[in-house]
Amino acid sequence: MTACANIVGQITNRMLVGLPLCRDATFLRRAKRWSRVVLQTAWLIYMLSGFLKPLLAPLMAVPSILCHHRALQMVIPVAQERLERRERRAAVADASACDWDEPLDYMKFILDEGSDAFNHVLTNDATTLARAAFMVNAAAFHATGLTLANLLLDVFSAPAHVADALRAEALAIQREYGLGSKLGLSKMAKMDSAIRENMRLHVLGIKAMYRYVKPKDGFTGLDLVAPSPSPIYSLG
Structure with missing residues (x-):
């Protein structure tokens, strides 16, 4: 599982932030640590009573915020360089004469998308761009790594x-x-x-994650008090 998570982390970040950061051992270690800490923090906050969440959740989130900050500081220079190169290319009258081929990665997708969902990135802010690309790491290491590990175990058994x-x-x-x-x-x-x-x-x-199928007429008191012993899942 550890080996698969590391492989998946390198492959994913090759798409997200590109070379050489996707092969930087320090960055991968920080990204992997944040992806683990943020999930653990979410589980702990979820178990709190409703009235305790506003009080304790900000404190419990401090380790996750620190891990995120440390990893993000390595992505921001990459995002800044990307924005500067795009500006220089845009300033050239003949774009085909530019000697820089922009990598086909997630940063390019975000900047080229231009939809309402990405308007906050189009303000050419390196920190925002870095954060948008880095956030995918929350699910990159462990969920996909577990799938790869299960696949290898099944195939070779x-x-x-x-x-x-x-x-x-x-x-x-x-x-x-x-x-x-x-x-x-x-x-x-x-x-x-x-x-x-x-x-x-x-x-x-x-x-x-549990998915309950909601009855057409809504939930009744019985549905809430005595749920089915085996949850009903829906693909919808």
């Missing part, structure tokens, strides 16, 4: 022909489309099926 078939498919796609090709990934039917079946058997969401 199955008969040998399962791993052989997945490896052969991956090598064939790599030879034809190369690494990281979206088209190639879409053609990995066996790998897709293995991941989907693994997630069906090991459903993290069932343990992390």
